[in-house]
Amino acid sequence: MKPITNTILSILLLLCFLFEFSSSSDTITSTRFLKDSESILSNRGFFELGFFSPPNSTERFVGIWDKRVPVPTVFWVANRDKPLNNKSGVFAVSDDGNLVVLDENYRILWNSNVSNAVVNSTARLLDSGNLVLQDSVSGTIIWESFKDPSDKFLPMMKFITNSITNEKVQIVSWKTPSDPSSGNFSFGIDPLTIPEVIIWKNSRPYWRSGPWDGQVFIGIPDMNTDYLYGGNLVIENKTYSLSIANSNEAQLFFYYLNPNGILVENQWNIEDQKWVVAWSAPETECDVYGACGAFGVCDSQRTPICSCLRGFRPENEEEWNRGNWRSGCVRNSRLECEKKNISVEMGKDQDGFLKLEMVKVPDSAGWIVASENDCRVQCLSNCSCSAYAYKTGIGCMIWRGDLIDIQQFKNGGADIYVRVPYSEIAYESGISKDMKVVIIASVVTGTFILICSIYCLWKRKRERERQTKTKFLMNNGDDMKHDKVNQVKLQELPLFDFEKLATATNHFHFNNKLGQGGFGPVYKGKLVDGQEIAVKRLSKTSGQGLEEFTNEVMVISKLQHRNLVQLFGCCVDGEERMLVYEYMPNGSLDSMVFDSTKAKVLDWQKRFNVIEGIARGLLYLHRDSRLKIIHRDLKASNILLDRDLNPKISDFGTARIFYGGNEAQARTTKVVGTYGYMSPEYVLNGQFSEKSDVFSFGVLLLETISGRKNTSFYENEDALSLLGFAWKLWRENNLVALIDQTIFELHYEAEIVRCIHVGLLCVQELAKDRPNITTILSMLHNEITDLPMPKQPGFSSNQIEIHTEGCEQNHVGTCSTNMITITSFDGR
Template structure:
């Protein structure tokens, strides 16, 4: 008898829904499947007698499952033993197709989720198509296996991966078969994928790993094999579908590829060795040259050569400030740059940047900020750039300019904008970045026509990318950095809409032993600043966490934090989100452009995490490492958030001294000490 678990149609309607869950046995391979109608939606990976190999956490959570296949008729009994009579557990399939394990927490006196089937988008069956692998820790999550390429690069670039990948080069056995010849050439081989959920449709045979390998190698139709002591040999003669990368657990999968791919792999060690040797020689040579340069060449000589070049071209190109130039400022900048050991940072001359931007033509202007305008440019080698030209009236002066140069030049991460170099001549101070064709995130989120281009899956990917960038700044980079001005307009989008954190002019570098610092100069954007920073000048990692929470609420709701919702009660976006959360009406906060019942649970989880990030006390907010764990569902239970800060609109003209200690001033420039006369 086939036993299936079926979902309700909706949470309030217990009639049979579209999702069902059950155990499937194909060719002696046992797996659990969740179906959406007749289509596979999720699978557990093969059962090896103790665990499902596609559920890395099963040994921790889903233990005490057993099978019995000794009835003599090929049937398998799959059952679960309750570890204790006092333990109360529930297994359920919800209307969104999520299989959950719940238990009664006696301390909290409530039922909590211990495990659920869907931890990330990679758990969606076949999301990346055939011959591709899904990794939830990468962006984008799908990539072709080595030796394969997208079947449609255009669709792949749009992150539509369902078409999957195809071999970039036919197998040797296929070419020999087609040519009907037995001419000896190098045979095909296998590339190893470690710790993965193996593909669907395996064929099982009880042979050793060596025989398993040789059989697959001899069979030209065999595309891959794997071996597990509890299962035996598994081989595939079909397209490899639904492969997922794990950080632990899983099985090793051996994918058959052309020998040229193996040659690349074999030569990798040699290449690395040669590279290390050459790199060492170059570093020694550079060190010697640098020492000689320090003892013989003063920064003034460097400045003199730049000044001469500027004089030759000053009639041809119009400088930013038409007034009197400041050689002292330029010299100071050059002197500071010479003291910063930035071997990879390029120093651009003014003429080169002016040529690239067509003398800063208005048609190349991308935007304007408090620091000054940003221009699009194109270097002679075809490289597109974005030039941030600091105005003289900008609040971002020499200190911020140097800060951004030093900070960004030492950072390398996929979700941080890349700095190509800088220019400092006379009154000119310019930063040259990689060009982001889709501008900033706020352009998409707050534009009714463009917001539809960002569905929930893309917004979720953007949120995770920003979180990974912040985690790198806080914990994983060589410098420990607090951004201090995280907001939607400082999140840039590349051609594939991947997020890049930008504008590090206000960033502060922390020592590894420092947790908190104080400043008398509060900078940033009102609406994103944490209460302890805005009121007391205290900033830490939790200041950025607060800004991240505000940013997530804006992404999910499509509403600006600087505006107010519910004029009668003078509620800010945070206040509006909090009241809707407390009244169990949080669906009203979600941007209609992304509303989809199949994603409701993930959207609500993001709102929950955002509210945890904007809690009034810094100690209550999670770290970015915890935020990423929660986003990836590594944490099964989320604590209840407490009331956020800055819920109400503030009135600058009617805030008394007494009230100013309970609420935030809108002054985003400085802190004023009030003393009696």
């Protein structure tokens, strides 16, 4: 019996040991720590804690990730600013009761830093994703990861700001998708008089939600009470706490502050098995804090997006006209109370208010106890009060000094009343005092005949211009008469006088010549008002210039985007045909990137900005403009750089419009474009689509990164073209060799190599394999983390052969290569 008894006791002891181990599978104690390659799971297996390496990195971190989804998503990182260099790290509870991350020499890289920690405390991973450190005896929570978050915000977490103790619970972005260290952006509650949530960039506001009205943040359009899954802001004893409850546990979601400062709501799509973006901010340029400066209002639906409030004008007219609106606006005239230097009495010539409807109210709102009527009175009685608003749930808001970060909404927001002098009120309402009525009546009577005369002269001039344009269009191809492109109202395009353009260019002097293209010469000019322009003048010997002129006027006359060159107007005078554009002081991309001296100005950040800008311009042409447009001649010389090196796509002479909503591609018997940038299906078969532009974009991307032309490879090279060279380096896993040494920096290497990868995807031989421009932008911004493997680029192994299918055949059955136009157009 004794051996049997001993066996039973052994089994019971083993079971007790196994029970103790399994019961602590979500727990770390002073005797049970984690080594690299080990992990713990929350009770129901929702979350896992262990060691990991970010993408494209060998450094090791302690983190928490969700086990319910197949996509690796790290929600919290312990030692984000002090990585481990190898796999010998340890995560443990130290002797003083704090959580610590130790390296192989037992040096502390991170600790929970709790002053009231107790000996023999226990750390436990909860099913909410929260790691808590608690007193093993009382169960009191001493520290929790939810109060020391990384870059993500999970349901059941709370953003907290205590304006007395300065306690802050905020999320901070990663530096890059491969580097979890603290980035430039943070997100949390700003404890103003009326609280808001803010994204800061290096401690300066980058985006703001607008004030909290008890249910929603009024600066977020279309926000309703169901927003944020029942988000609620509680204010108690100077402590502000924002929480987000998740009543539906099956719906997985989180908020994420990415390295570019974008706050994203991600939801798990069960069908597609991936995270999808449900909401993000900022979304437009107008969402960025103070986009239009003081007393400016931003409207993303208008061009330009910034305008001054009524009664105000740009402080710096020159900068404002160049699209730099940060200097903001100033009053047209002083307030009445400032003139008198006292608070004005009710009645005569007092200041008043102009109403601005449905806007994101300005930053730094003050709050006073007042009814809606008293709100106006109190603001008017204080000369420092520049505006007021009354919003249910908030009450009376007033602003002193400059009004910053106003945004126009289509709906929602609030109405704000901006203080202006009496003269602006009289102008706005059309009502004035008796004396002013007499003066205005006298002036109107005295100028009526003059106005009528000017109007008649103007009308006659416009009629002559209309007849000139109509005659021009009728004389340039009967096939244009029935084309849908007539939907573009050419009459709205300004017509320049030949004499004015001749004067502006010093009579087309050689010293003002910027370059020469297939259309003709391009000249720099300056109008009498100081506006700098670039004038493309159709050469009388140009073979395709007249057709390109007509096409470009029709295509670009209604396009407006920050990454497209702006067409100011045209000139049709006798045999003269000219296009007038905005002037680009930094010329074309090829004049910069292919010049060893000038290329040094374009560091990697500037080159990435150029690449991204070109992509955004293409996105507008392919998807966002009212007409789908294929450029067909995208190349480095057609990318112009403004004063700030922002790229603008130019030269729409060969562009084509797709009118059908489902039209994906077209075919032509007349192939026009530039060798080295044209896609294989276009060169060989005359087929073009948005994927043709994607191919050209890929060539541009690789040229911009390498500083070398696609067609600059000769007998001494290992490859026939830049595409072939890039493909060779890809197969050798040596893409770093492609990077222009003037931009190479080790901490940018992964980002640059990723962009080369995107470029190779764009230049794949088959159009169906290439991504569209929307996907390309997501790839460039790391929104798509796992890139597909590229296939062999077009024109990377054999010389280009022009097949007869791609050209018009002449009577003897041969194909003329003259149908391929090789243009050289220096930037304006």
